[in-house]
Amino acid sequence: MARKKIVIVGGGVAGLGLASALGRQGKYNKKNPLDITVLDRDSAHVWKPMLHTIAAGTSDISQQQTTYVAHARDCGFSYQPGELNGVERQLKQVFVKELNAPDGRRLVPERTIAYDTLVLALGSEANDFGTPGVKEHCYMIDSRIQADAFNREVRLRMFQCLGLDQQLSIAIVGGGATGVELAAELVRLTEIAESYGAQGLGSKISITLIQSGPRLLDAFPPAISEAVQQKLELLRVKVLTNTRVTAADEHGLSIQGGERIAATMLVWAAGVKAPQVLSEIDGLACTRNNQLIINPHLQTIGDPSIYAIGDCASLTLGDAVRPLPPTAQVAHQQATYLIHNLPRMLDGKRVSEFRYRNLGALVSLGEYDAYASLGQFGLFKDGYIRGKLAQLSHAMLYRSHQSNLHGFWRGSALWTVDQLNKLVRPSIRLD
The missing domain is CATH 3.50.50.60 (FAD/NAD(P)-binding domain)
Structure with missing residues (x-):
């Protein structure tokens, strides 16, 4: 057969x-x-x-x-x-x-x-919605290759900040999970780089997060959206809501109403x-x-x-x-x-239809905070959690994914290797 x-x-x-x-x-x-x-x-x-x-x-x-x-x-x-x-x-x-x-x-x-x-x-x-200049001038991070390309460029720009005493402004278009999480991780990158000796780097880098709708994370409960925005602003991320980008070019973004947002690097994380x-x-x-x-x-x-x-x-x-x-x-x-x-x-056998269970959603701001909506099930239906418990939940999702791919024992070994690497390797990519 x-x-x-x-x-x-x-x-x-x-x-x-x-x-x-x-x-x-x-x-x-x-x-x-x-x-x-x-x-x-x-x-x-x-x-x-x-x-x-x-x-x-x-x-x-x-x-x-x-x-x-x-x-x-x-x-x-x-x-x-x-x-x-x-x-x-x-x-x-x-x-x-x-x-x-x-x-x-x-x-x-x-x-x-x-x-x-x-x-x-x-x-x-990401969906550029036909916005002029996005394909030519914006980074996207939908794949491993795109994420690596952006990282290589941002590290080069950071060296320029230090060596030439230049400013680095990064504008991220899209206030969903990708844009929000990237903004927080870039802040963390800057702080760790300073701890390795890049003195004054934080004062030379600015991050702007741009959302076309009235709030960040519109798929999450409003309470999470508000808390995330407050946390990002405490991290000195400039958050712009109700701001629609109409074009991108090598010097920044044009927004509805004729105003401009100047930026050295552009990231498009809007739409799907x-x-x-x-x-x-x-x-x-x-x-x-x-x-x-x-x-x-x-x-x-x-x-x-x-x-x-x-x-x-x-x-x-x-x-x-x-x-x-x-x-x-x-x-x-x-x-x-x-x-x-x-x-x-x-084999031609009858099977039941697919059923979806909404188990909630997670957004992580790296080491700074995390937020989880609890979905339709459980003791705290439609509520949310934040902090260490939410961070742990986010980490366990990744470990569950590794276990699904590699099996329990190999997935556990990968987790152990990750923990050891945190002890012996730099906290950020420095090569």
Whole structure:
């Protein structure tokens, strides 16, 4: 009996979690019916809620990444490097863009990968809403590569501050979790750098956080939004709400009303959309933000052999007015659903529909504070917590993610290594 080919496009929280679990289930089973392949344009995975710490340099990228090739070997699936370039649904093939070296040389020409079942888990990226100049002049931190690029540049700019006695102004557009957490981590980067001898650096760096709506973190309870803004302002972050950016250029931002915000470095962390390539797949229903519309079994509308999970999928459950939010929590729950049910669905068995449990949300201001809304369940329904308990909850989410990918014992070993590195390695990236 031929093994069923499952191709998972995207090695993020949802895609890699699904591949790891299904791969481990069949690794030592000689009758394993599944042949799993992960396609991703990067060479390693980083937990997306940690990208802001890598961008700031307060986490070491080499310690926090999971290399796909090694992880695929350990978990019993295959890894293919490359970027999705389209899907031929009738032939059941995905098109992969040609693979080029950093200097432009073509390493691998465009190719195809056949599938029986396709799982699209490409995640999301910031949405520039067509704002002029954003693509040319703003950094984004939606991926490991983008976060590392920003960190390299911010460290160079900090050296200029010290060596040339210049000012460094950083403007972050987007008052969601990414923008808020990045602002706090940049403050922490500056403080630690001063402790290593960069005297006066804090007085040379200014950070502005810009939100188009009336409050930060509009997906959180208003009490958390207010508390976070107060904390950021105590950290000397300038917070601007009800401020819509109309253009970006090499010298800063233009805002509605004709005013200007001068800045040395610009970060765009506003809005969410799925990759454009998804909207170009013929015959699949899609939202205006390129998300594929799926049914409660996580199958795309138009092709039951193609599934979509995580940020690139749009699912509206029951009588809900809005689709589920693009969060790591939703992506993890959808991956867990397919881990338990995809093999059964492929065998033609009936399974229950996906159910979402809102367990709340977390936002961390690094070492300064953390806030957690408690969701719809538990003793403190719709309440929130802050401080050490919230920081611990945030840390445990990451450890849970590591355990899901690597198993309990290896995940525990990684946690131990992280704790040892905190004792023997610098607190920020200094290379």
